[in-house]
Amino acid sequence: MHFGLSEEQALLQETLRGFIEAECPPTRLREIFDEGAAHDSALWKGLAEIGLPGLCVPESEGGAGLGALELALCCEELGAGALPGPLLFHGLATLALREGGAAAQRERWLPALASGERVASIALEGVGGSIDDAAGRPALDAAALTGVARHVPFAEVADLFVVALMDGGLAVVERDAQGLVVEAESGIDRTRPLGTLHFDATPAERLETGAEAFDVVRDAALCALAADAFGAAWALVRMTVEYAKTRQQFGRPIAEFQSVKHQLADMATAIELSRGLYWYAAYACDHIKAEASQQAALAKAHIGDQAVEIARQAVELHGGLGFTWECDVQIWFKRALFDRAFLGTPDEHRDRAAALGGY
Amino acid sequence: MDLRYGPEYEVFRRELREFLTGWPLSGDEAALPQAEQERIFRGRGIDAGYVYRETPEAYGGSGQPSDPLRDRILQEEYGRAGAPGNSLFQGPAMLVPTLLELGSEEQKQRFIPPTLRGEMSWCQGYSEPGSGSDLASLQASARLEGDDWVLNGQKVWTSNADSADWMFGLFRSEPEASKHAGISYLLIPMKQEGIRVRPLRQLSGAAEFFEVFFDDARTPAENIVGQRGEGWQVSRSTLKHERNLIGNPRMISDQFDRLLALAREAQVGGRPALSDAGVRRRLAEIEGFVRACETSNLRMLSASIRGEEMQVMLPMMMTKLYSTDVTQMIWKLAYDLLGTAGLTDCEWAPNYARDSTPPAVVQNYLFSLGPAIAGGASNIQRNIIGERGLGLPRDPRPPS
Ligand SMILES: Cc1cc2nc3c(=O)[nH]c(=O)nc-3n(C[C@H](O)[C@H](O)[C@H](O)COP(=O)(O)OP(=O)(O)OC[C@H]3O[C@@H](n4cnc5c(N)ncnc54)[C@H](O)[C@@H]3O)c2cc1C
Numbered sequence: 001m002h003f004g005l006s007e008e009q010a011l012l013q014e015t016l017r018g019f020i021e022a023e024c025p026p027t028r029l030r031e032i033f034d035e036g037a038a039h040d041s042a043l044w045k046g047l048a049e050i051g052l053p054g055l056c057v058p059e060s061e062g063g064a065g066l067g068a069l070e071l072a073l074c075c076e077e078l079g080a081g082a083l084p085g086p087l088l089f090h091g092l093a094t095l096a097l098r099e100g101g102a103a104a105q106r107e108r109w110l111p112a113l114a115s116g117e118r119v120a121s122i123a124l125e126g127v128g129g130s131i132d133d134a135a136g137r138p139a140l141d142a143a144a145l146t147g148v149a150r151h152v153p154f155a156e157v158a159d160l161f162v163v164a165l166m167d168g169g170l171a172v173v174e175r176d177a178q179g180l181v182v183e184a185e186s187g188i189d190r191t192r193p194l195g196t197l198h199f200d201a202t203p204a205e206r207l208e209t210g211a212e213a214f215d216v217v218r219d220a221a222l223c224a225l226a227a228d229a230f231g232a233a234w235a236l237v238r239m240t241v242e243y244a245k246t247r248q249q250f251g252r253p254i255a256e257f258q259s260v261k262h263q264l265a266d267m268a269t270a271i272e273l274s275r276g277l278y279w280y281a282a283y284a285c286d287h288i289k290a291e292a293s294q295q296a297a298l299a300k301a302h303i304g305d306q307a308v309e310i311a312r313q314a315v316e317l318h319g320g321l322g323f324t325w326e327c328d329v330q331i332w333f334k335r336a337l338f339d340r341a342f343l344g345t346p347d348e349h350r351d352r353a354a355a356l357g358g359y
Numbered sequence: 360m361d362l363r364y365g366p367e368y369e370v371f372r373r374e375l376r377e378f379l380t381g382w383p384l385s386g387d388e389a390a391l392p393q394a395e396q397e398r399i400f401r402g403r404g405i406d407a408g409y410v411y412r413e414t415p416e417a418y419g420g421s422g423q424p425s426d427p428l429r430d431r432i433l434q435e436e437y438g439r440a441g442a443p444g445n446s447l448f449q450g451p452a453m454l455v456p457t458l459l460e461l462g463s464e465e466q467k468q469r470f471i472p473p474t475l476r477g478e479m480s481w482c483q484g485y486s487e488p489g490s491g492s493d494l495a496s497l498q499a500s501a502r503l504e505g506d507d508w509v510l511n512g513q514k515v516w517t518s519n520a521d522s523a524d525w526m527f528g529l530f531r532s533e534p535e536a537s538k539h540a541g542i543s544y545l546l547i548p549m550k551q552e553g554i555r556v557r558p559l560r561q562l563s564g565a566a567e568f569f570e571v572f573f574d575d576a577r578t579p580a581e582n583i584v585g586q587r588g589e590g591w592q593v594s595r596s597t598l599k600h601e602r603n604l605i606g607n608p609r610m611i612s613d614q615f616d617r618l619l620a621l622a623r624e625a626q627v628g629g630r631p632a633l634s635d636a637g638v639r640r641r642l643a644e645i646e647g648f649v650r651a652c653e654t655s656n657l658r659m660l661s662a663s664i665r666g667e668e669m670q671v672m673l674p675m676m677m678t679k680l681y682s683t684d685v686t687q688m689i690w691k692l693a694y695d696l697l698g699t700a701g702l703t704d705c706e707w708a709p710n711y712a713r714d715s716t717p718p719a720v721v722q723n724y725l726f727s728l729g730p731a732i733a734g735g736a737s738n739i740q741r742n743i744i745g746e747r748g749l750g751l752p753r754d755p756r757p758p759s
Contacts, residue, residue, distance in 0.1 A: 001361065001362060001363065001364050001365065001368070001428055001661070002360060002361050002661050002664075002665075003360060003362060003654070003657040003658050003660070003661045004360065004658060004661045004662060004665070004667075004670075005360065006360065009360070069360065237749075241749050241750070241751065244751070245750075245751070245752075253752065255751045255752050256752045256755075258742075258754060261741070261742070261745035261746070261751045261752075262738065262741040262742075262745065264745055264749055264751065265680075265740075265741040265742075265744035265745040265748070265749065266741065268673075268677070268744060268748065268749055269677040269680055269681055269744060270681075272673055272674055272677060273651045273652070273655045273674055273677055273678070273681050274647075274651045275654075275655070275658070275674075276650075276651065276653075276654025276655050276657060276658050277647065277650050277651050277654055279360070279654065279658070280650070280654045280657075283360050283362065287362070288362070295650070298643065298646060298647045298650055299647075299650075301643065301644070301647060302644075302647030302648070302650075302651065305644075346644075347640060350639070350640045350643035350644055350647075351636070351639065351640065351643070353643040353646065354639040354640070354642060354643045357643070357646065359619065359622070359633055359639055359642055359643075
């Protein structure tokens, strides 16, 4: 019985943290953010060199064979560094192929995704506006896909999409498939742009056990987003602590005002004690299937809420500067907003958690 | 990460469940007064190695090797069965661990066994009218006269002072020394001439804490824990155990289960509360906080098993502030579910710990405000987190 990270898991986080600090420090992040070019091929290559695109790909297909927990642990670091790039969604797409693909499908797609040679994304939301609303999703007829998928991360960059279907299954669509039109959306988080996919009798291939894989991917996605929000919130707390120690008013650092100190203590407490929520939910995805869906919903709702509230206070504690475009706080604020809303708001997931918890 | 307990612990749990089928008592024993039944069952738990596990047998415990995982299973299973395990009263829960850590051999032999058997009860005499959060400013005095300490002054908010046989308390014994260095930790018999106890009615209407007045009260010189002037350090040990008690995650989980049970029975606008979307969302929101408490505790437990406490210093500092807040959230919703029955007074709810009647819920709601004050008020916790946890500047302090 051990509820903590193994040495390998801690090392995984450290490695990614070190990579982000070296390759995407705040100055570089700011450039990418202002350019709005969130897919930086040099960064992706660097991530591929440490094997991260293949994290959830089975070893037989060239990956590390790890699970939802390791993916979430990486996402904490991605959120902490607000790292631009598709790694979170790519990881989920590989998980979908691993869980839902027939052997031939796995062999066909996974190796190039594991090496990072190709980038994948997920298209789980149709036009219904809710994660469990299947009726609004694209429909697959024979091998032709028709309909619309919205809020698809890195839609303009990905080579491959895992698309949730009206009948509950999953299908794979290649980027250059006929009848696929990609339309950029104006997304709030410039580190993770979104797009809409329009399918018009587009060739697509159904994953063999897609319906089961959908649940796995959704739950892992909720954990990954919770973890990303967790990392972002802690980054905001750290930034704000540093700022409060240096910003002087009334002849002293504002951190000396007890109301500021207490506000920071509350922010840190709210986030630190929710760490176990995402750990547990992600562990449940890998090992306690019966609990996974409810725990993932609770973690996503809880941490999504906390992170945005912490971001709001971080803006406030930075004063007028915090309200500017120039101040980096906004990068993490918007990261947290994305994590909170993407694949469903806290209210939506609390409704699901209540039902799943048998209230 | 691996949340399986493993076969050895599964066996332990199975045997424990078997043992716990002995509660509630049956036959003739079931007719005994509640307190007597609890004493009997607790005694059986000690013999079976389940209660006061780590306290040596010589002092009346089970004398088992330390094992936080077994402790956790015990908390879970005793909680589920509603059976009396380790007592949460001040004596067994706070004084005994302090004596085990810092008491003399004679003190351990004299005080621990009767305290664990429930034959010697205790109250905690720290707070004074002028010294709560700033406890080290306390003024009640102890003067050594011959073989006795002579005590004067006043304590306040002292829980269970009327029924307690003894008090463990802090007194200023070295008036010349600096604030923190002038305090001694003394053990004092309560039933004596020089001590007067007056009830303080709480906002719930009940009188469970008291004022205690010392007027040349006495206790033998040897009833000091640690050396003269070391009382502050000794009291830190007690405080640690008090905060663990208040932040106990099992208590939070049990309270959430009670909330769910109440919600199952309650009506909102003439319909079952559980069909109300607002109620469901609030429940799920609170469950998020409850899970945060539970999983944080699990994490701290794992770290302590591996001797990695340093990695969880921050969550340890945060637990009391957070969990006392969550307790209030739970009872606030329970109170709201009463609707206009929340207008009921609660003075007549002696079984508030079990009942689901409106007065019992009102009482629990009112009580839920206490833990955030007792054992270090929330703002004091925020100072600790900010200063020691986040490295923010300390509050300005007057020169001492
Ligand atoms: C149910 C209950 C049971 C209790 N049982 C016992 C018992 O058995 N034995 C015992 O000795 N005591 C007991 N107490 C007393 C308890 O320990 C004190 O009430 C507590 O330490 C706070 O002290 P105070 O009441 O003097 O409040 P104060 O210290 O006057 O505090 C009042 C308010 O000011 C805030 N405050 C104080 N100092 C600061 C600061 N530096 N910065 C910011 N805010 C500050 C506090 O957070 C609080 O909100 C009990 C209290 C309760 C509620």
